[in-house]
Amino acid sequence: SLIADNLTENPTSTISAPSGTVEIAPFSTTVTMHLGGASQLAVDTTLLGKISTGTLVVGRYTDVNNGGTSSITAAGISIDGGVDLTGKAGTLLMATLGSIAEPTGSLVVGTLTGTAGASGTGAVALNQTTNNIGTLAAFAVTGGDFSLRNLDAGTLSVAGTVSADN
Numbered sequence: 573s574l575i576a577d578n579l580t581e582n583p584t585s586t587i588s589a590p591s592g593t594v595e596i597a598p599f600s601t602t603v604t605m606h607l608g609g610a611s612q613l614a615v616d617t618t619l620l621g622k623i624s625t626g627t628l629v630v631g632r633y634t635d636v637n638n639g640g641t642s643s644i645t646a647a648g649i650s651i652d653g654g655v656d657l658t659g660k661a662g663t664l665l666m667a668t669l670g671s672i673a674e675p676t677g678s679l680v681v682g683t684l685t686g687t688a689g690a691s692g693t694g695a696v697a698l699n700q701t702t703n704n705i706g707t708l709a710a711f712a713v714t715g716g717d718f719s720l721r722n723l724d725a726g727t728l729s730v731a732g733t734v735s736a737d738n
Contacts, residue, residue, distance in 0.1 A: 573633040575645075577603050577612075581619045594625040594661070597633040597645045601669060605630055605646045608653025608677045613646075617653060625661050631686075632667035644669055644690045651677040651698070658682075663709070671695045671716065678702035685732065689714035696720070696736075707731050 573595040574587075587594055598605060598613045605613045607630065608620070615630065631646030648670040654677050657664060664679075666672055666686035671694045678700040684707070688694035695716030704723050710732030711718065718736035722728045 573597065575599050575633050579613065579615065579619065581622060585622060587623045587625070589625045591626050593627040593629055594623055595629040595633045597629075597631055597643070598647075599645065601645050602647050603645075604648040604650060604670075605668075607649065607651045608655045609650060610652070617655070620655060620657070620660060623660050627663040627665060628657065628661035629665045629667065632665070642667075644687070646670075648672070648694075649688075650675060651679055651700075653677040654680075656680040668694060672698065674698045674700050674703075676700075678704075680704045681706070683707040683709050683731075685709035685711055687712045687714075688718075689716055689737075695738075708734060710734070713737065 577599050603613050607615050632644045635641050635643050644667045646668045649666050649668045649672045651674040663683040664681045668688050669691035672688050684705045688696050693715035696718045699721045707729045711734045713736035717738045
């Protein structure tokens with residue numbers, strides 16, 4: 573698990589857990605994570621390119637010092653640039669206390685799962701026409717809507733319960 577409010581990657585470093593899980597989460601619950609972006613806790617395309625894992629978890633970490641409990645710490649998640657996890661992570665799990673938004677970027681991943689609104693109010697709006705998600709697994713949204721747009725000509729499989737309050 574990488575738990576920090578700010579990350580800087582070393583040009584020669586890699587993060588590898590080919591059959592495992594890599595978790596990236598903020599230390600503070602007031603920090604929004606930016607995938608493909610450059611503000612607050614930025615997980616930019618350079619850092620994403622250094623990861624090789626089965627599952628990439630953003631916004632949540634496993635606290636091994638407290639019995640392996642999961643802690644959601646991201647205030648929100650924003651996809652601010654193109655995020656293509658092909659060959660980097662087969663599954664993306666996004667977990668946030670608030671909302672997940674996609675103002676400018678697109679998302680390419682084999683399987684997407686997650687939770688939004690763990691603090692009581694959240695929403696998911698992944699509406700870029702260039703999203704290419706193979707499978708939507710379980711996704712829970714508390715206090716808001718769930719909206720996902722996949723490639724207009726693409727196929728999306730749903731392999732879990734998707735729930736939203738609105």
